Amino acid sequence: xxxxxxxxxxxxxxxxxxxxxxxxxxxxxxxxxxxxxxxxxxxxxxxxxxxxxxxxxxxxxxxxxxxxxxxxxxxxxxxxxxxxxxxxxxxxxxxxxxxxxxxxxxxxxxxxxxxxxxxxxxxxxxxxxxxxxxxxxxxxxxxxxxxxxxxxxxxxxxxxxxxxxxxxxxxxxxxxxxxxxxxxxxxxxxxxxxxxxxxxxxxxxxxxxxxxxxxxxxxxxxxxxxxxxxxxxxxxxxxxxxxxxxxxxxxxxxxxxxxxxxxxxxxxxxxxxxxxxxxxxxxxxxxxxxxxxxxxxxxxxxxxxxxxxxxxxxxxxxx
Amino acid sequence: xxxxxxxxxxxxxxxxxxxxxxxxxxxxxxxxxxxxxxxxxxxxxxxxxxxxxxxxxxxxxxxxxxxxxxxxxxxxxxxxxxxxxxxxxxxxxxxxxxxxxxxxxxxxxxxxxxxxxxxxxxxxxxxxxxxxxxxxxxxxxxxxxxxxxxxxxxxxxxxxxxxxxxxxxxxxxxxxxxxxxxxxxxxxxxxxxxxxxxxxxxxxxxxxxxxxxxxxxxxxxxxxxxxxxxxxxxxxxxxxxxxxxxxxxxxxxxxxxxxxxxxxxxxxxxxxxxxxxxxxxxxxxxxxxxxxxxxxxxxxxxxxxxxxxxxxxxxxxxx
Numbered sequence: 001x002x003x004x005x006x007x008x009x010x011x012x013x014x015x016x017x018x019x020x021x022x023x024x025x026x027x028x029x030x031x032x033x034x035x036x037x038x039x040x041x042x043x044x045x046x047x048x049x050x051x052x053x054x055x056x057x058x059x060x061x062x063x064x065x066x067x068x069x070x071x072x073x074x075x076x077x078x079x080x081x082x083x084x085x086x087x088x089x090x091x092x093x094x095x096x097x098x099x100x101x102x103x104x105x106x107x108x109x110x111x112x113x114x115x116x117x118x119x120x121x122x123x124x125x126x127x128x129x130x131x132x133x134x135x136x137x138x139x140x141x142x143x144x145x146x147x148x149x150x151x152x153x154x155x156x157x158x159x160x161x162x163x164x165x166x167x168x169x170x171x172x173x174x175x176x177x178x179x180x181x182x183x184x185x186x187x188x189x190x191x192x193x194x195x196x197x198x199x200x201x202x203x204x205x206x207x208x209x210x211x212x213x214x215x216x217x218x219x220x221x222x223x224x225x226x227x228x229x230x231x232x233x234x235x236x237x238x239x240x241x242x243x244x245x246x247x248x249x250x251x252x253x254x255x256x257x258x259x260x261x262x263x264x265x266x267x268x269x270x271x272x273x274x275x276x277x278x279x280x281x282x283x284x285x286x287x288x289x290x291x292x293x294x295x296x297x298x299x300x301x302x303x304x305x306x307x308x309x310x311x312x313x314x315x316x317x318x319x
Numbered sequence: 320x321x322x323x324x325x326x327x328x329x330x331x332x333x334x335x336x337x338x339x340x341x342x343x344x345x346x347x348x349x350x351x352x353x354x355x356x357x358x359x360x361x362x363x364x365x366x367x368x369x370x371x372x373x374x375x376x377x378x379x380x381x382x383x384x385x386x387x388x389x390x391x392x393x394x395x396x397x398x399x400x401x402x403x404x405x406x407x408x409x410x411x412x413x414x415x416x417x418x419x420x421x422x423x424x425x426x427x428x429x430x431x432x433x434x435x436x437x438x439x440x441x442x443x444x445x446x447x448x449x450x451x452x453x454x455x456x457x458x459x460x461x462x463x464x465x466x467x468x469x470x471x472x473x474x475x476x477x478x479x480x481x482x483x484x485x486x487x488x489x490x491x492x493x494x495x496x497x498x499x500x501x502x503x504x505x506x507x508x509x510x511x512x513x514x515x516x517x518x519x520x521x522x523x524x525x526x527x528x529x530x531x532x533x534x535x536x537x538x539x540x541x542x543x544x545x546x547x548x549x550x551x552x553x554x555x556x557x558x559x560x561x562x563x564x565x566x567x568x569x570x571x572x573x574x575x576x577x578x579x580x581x582x583x584x585x586x587x588x589x590x591x592x593x594x595x596x597x598x599x600x601x602x603x604x605x606x607x608x609x610x611x612x613x614x615x616x617x618x619x620x621x622x623x624x625x626x627x628x629x630x631x632x633x634x635x636x637x638x
Contacts, residue, residue: 074607083607132475146573148467155575156451157611165605166569177605250485250569254465256474286484286496288393288402292476 006060008053009311010070011113012036014087017049020307021056024066024315026124028304032056042090050103067107069313071116071306072096073143078158080110086176109313113137113306114161115152117263117298118145119316120309126261126299133259134251135298136163136244138266141176142184142191148255163251164188168243187244189219189265196222196236207232223269240266241273245280252293253286263298263305325379327372328630329389330432331355333406336368339626340375343385343634345443347623351375361409369422386426388632390435390625391415392462397477399429405495428632432456432625433480434471436582436617437464438635439628445580445618452578453570454617455482455563457585460495461503461510467574482570483507487562506563508538508584515541515555526551542588559585560592564599571612572605582617582624 004023011018017036021029032052036045057065072091075082080097082088100108111119118135121127127135131150137143142164146153153160164184165177172181173194185191197214200207207230209217225233248260262274278295298305323342330337336355340348351371355364376384391410394401399416401407419427430438437454440446446454450469456462461483465472472479483503484496491500492513504510516533519526526549528536544552567579581593597614617624 130475144573148472149470151468153467153574156449156577157575159607159611160573160575162572162605162608163569165572167565167603170565170603179603179605181603182605246486246489250482251573253481253484254463254479254570254573255472256476256479258475284486284489284498284500286481286498286501288478289481292478 005064005066006057007066007311007314008056008068009116009307009309009313010049010053010068011116011306011310012070012072012088012091013113013306014038014073017052018307019052019056020304020311021060022308022311022315026308028307030056031307036088038087038089040090042094045090046099046103049100053104065106067109067314068100068104069116069310069315070096070100070108070110071113071310071313072110073113075110075112076158077109077111077115077152077154080108082110107314111152111154111310111313112143112145112161113309114143114145115154116145116309116313117143117305118147118309119152119312120300120305121261121263121298122147122150123312123315124300124308125305126296127259128299130258132255132257133261134255134257135261135263137264138188138244138262139264140188140190142188143264146255163247166247166250168247183243183247187240187247187266192219192222192236192240192266193217195239196232199232199236199239203232203235205231209233219266219269226269226272237269237273238276241276242280245277245282246284248277248281248295249284252281252289256289257293259294259296261296261298263300267297324383324385325376326385326630326633327375327387328435328626328628328632329368329372329387330435330625330629331389331391331407331410332432332625333357333392336371337626338371338375339623339630340379341627341630341634345627345634347626349375350626355407357406357408359409361413364409365418365422372423384425386428386633387419387423388435388629388634389415389419389427389429390432390629390632391429392432394429394431395477396428396430396434396471396473399427401429426633430471430473430629430632431462431464431480432628433462433464434473435464435628435632436462436624437466437580437628438471438631439619439624440580440582440617441466441469442631442634443619443627444624445615446578447618449577451574451576452580453574453576454580454582456583457507457563457581458583459507459509461507462583465574482566485566485569487566502562502566506559506566506585511538511541511555511559511585512536514558515551518551518555518558522551522554524550528552538585538588545588545591556588556592557595560595561599564596564601565603567596567600567614568603571600571608575608576612578613578615580615580617582619586616 144163173185463482492504
C-alpha cells in the first residue's frame with residue numbers, strides 16, 4: 001500500500017471561506033473556516049488564506065502535499081482567474097491561480113464551485129463510476145456542472161456551465177445578472193421564496209407564511225410550513241419542482257446523462273420535492289428517454305461536498 | 320505522399336438514400352441515390368443498398384476502401400441500431416451495423432444523421448479546428464449534434480442529441496413524438512409553416528399566402544413571399560428566428576461553444592433570418608457570454624454535408 005498523500009480543498013463563498021485537509025482516499029481529516037468579509041482588499045485576504053492553509057497543513061511534510069484545489073463562484077478554470085466575482089468583489093480580475101502558485105510554491109487549481117462539486121460527486125459521491133451526469137446545486141442561486149465522457153465540460157472560453165442563467169420564462173423575473181426570466185430566479189432557495197410571495201399575493205388560502213415579512217421568509221420556513229400542511233407552502237414547492245423537471249427535459253435530450261444529481265439547501269426539502277421533479281420530467285420527456293435517467297440527491301454532506309470537490313481538482317490530475 | 324484511401328458515406332433518409340465515395344481529403348468523387356420506399360422489407364432494402372454500394376465502389380481495390388459510415392435519423396451509435404425509425408419503419412430494431420459488417424465484410428459505423436453531419440463540419444466545414452460547437456439542422460424536423468472536447472456527445476445510452484425535443488412552449492404545439500411544445504414544432508421548416516398558418520388565423524394583414532392551402536404552403540414559398548415584402552411571411556420568419564435565438568441561450572450557457580452552426584433547408588432563408596437569430600440570442604444572454612459565440616451557416620453544401628458527415632464516421636476513427 002502506498003503511503004497517504006494529501007490535498008487541500010478550499011471553498012470560497014461570499015460568506016465563508018472553508019478549507020479542508022483531504023487524504024487520497026477522500027477522507028476529510030480537518031477543517032478551518034473563516035468569514036469572507038467582502039470589504040477586504042485582496043492583499044489582506046491573501047494573508048488570511050495563507051494563515052488558514054498553514055493551520056490546516058502544519059504537520060504535513062511538504063512532499064506529501066499534492067496541491068490546493070479551489071472552488072470559486074464564477075471562476076474560469078482555463079485562466080485560473082475570476083472574471084466577475086459578484087459577491088466577492090476583491091477577487092474580480094485577480095489572476096488567483098498564478099498569484100497563489102507563486103506565493104505557496106504548490107500546484108493550485110481554480111474552478112467554478114459547481115464544477116468542483118461535480119468532480120467531488122464523481123470521485124466520492126452519488127456519481128461514482130459515472131461518465132455522464134449533471135449536478136445542479138440549488139442554493140441562493142442555481143449552480144451547474146456537466147460531466148461528459150468522464151470530464152468536466154468547461155467550454156471554449158472556460159465559462160461553462162451557467163445553466164442557472166438559461167431561460168425559463170421569457171421576460172420573467174428580474175435576475176441579478178441583469179437579464180429576466182433566468183432559471184435560477186424560479187428554481188433555487190431564493191426562487192422558492194419569490195414563488196411563495198407571489199402565491200401570497202395571487203392565491204387566497206390561509207397560510208402561516210402571511211405572518212412573515214419577505215425578509216423573514218426563507219426556504220427552510222416554507223419547507224416546515226409545507227410539512228405542517230400549509231397549502232401555499234405546498235403549492236410553492238410543487239411549482240418549483242415542476243419547473244425544475246421541465247428544464248431537466250432539455251438537459252436529458254441534449255446530453256443523455258446517466259443521472260441528474262441535486263445538491264444544495266433546496267435539495268433537503270425532502271421526498272415530495274424529488275418525486276414531483278421526477279414526475280414532471282417523465283411527463284414531458286421524449287419516449288425513448290423515459291425511465292433512463294436517475295434523479296438523485298447528492299451523496300456528499302453539503303458542508304463536505306464543496307471542500308472534497310475542490311480537493312478533487314488536484315486529485316483528478318494526480319490520480 | 321501517401322496513396323489515397325477511400326470511404327463511403329451513406330445518408331439514409333425517409334425519402335432518399337444517398338451514397339457517396341469520398342477520398343481521405345474530403346472530396347466527394349461520385350454519388351448514387353435511390354428512393355427509400357417506406358413500404359420495403361429490410362431484406363429488399365439490403366439488396367438495393369448493396370447494389371448501390373457496389374456501383375459507387377466498383378473500381379476501388381478492396382484494400383483501399385477503409386469502410387462505410389452511415390447517418391440515420393434516430394440511430395444509436397453505441398449499439399449500431401435504430402431503436403425507433405419513425406419515417407423508415409423497416410429499420411426499426413434492426414441491428415444495422417452488425418448485419419452490414421457481416422454482409423459486406425467491411426468496417427461499418429452507424430450514427431444519428433445530425434451527429435454524422437457535425438463530424439463532417441468539424442473535418443471539412445464551418446467547424447474546422449473547433450473543439451466545442453453545436454450543429455442544428457433545420458429541416459422537416461430539428462436535428463442536433465454537440466461536439467465537446469473534439470468529440471461527438473453521444474450520451475450514456477447513445478441517445479444524444481435530440482434537442483428538437485427540448486421544451487419551447489409548455490403544453491404547446493403537438494409533436495410527432497407524442498409530446499407537446501417541442502422545439503422542432505416551432506423551429507424547423509414545418510415549424511415555420513405552422514407559424515405562418517397560425518398568423519394567417521390571428522393577424523389580419525393582406526398576404527399572398529392566403530391563396531395557398533396548408534398543404535401547398537412550405538418554407539420556400541414563405542421565404543419568397545417575405546422577400547417580396549409580404550408582412551405575414553416576414554412575421555413568421557422573425558418569430559421563428561427569435562424562438563431559435565432564445566433556445567440557443569440555453570445551449571451557450573450550458574456548453575460555452577465556440578460556434579453554433581445552422582444547416583438544413585431553413586438555414587437558406589438568408590441573412591435576415593441569421594441576423595434576427597443573433598439579436599435574439601445576444602439580447603437574452605448572461606453578459607459574460609455576449610459576443611463570444613459565432614452563429615454561422617454550414618460550410619458544406621447541404622447535399623454533400625450528409626454524405627461527407629457519414630463518411631467522417633470512418634475517417635474520424637482511421638485518421
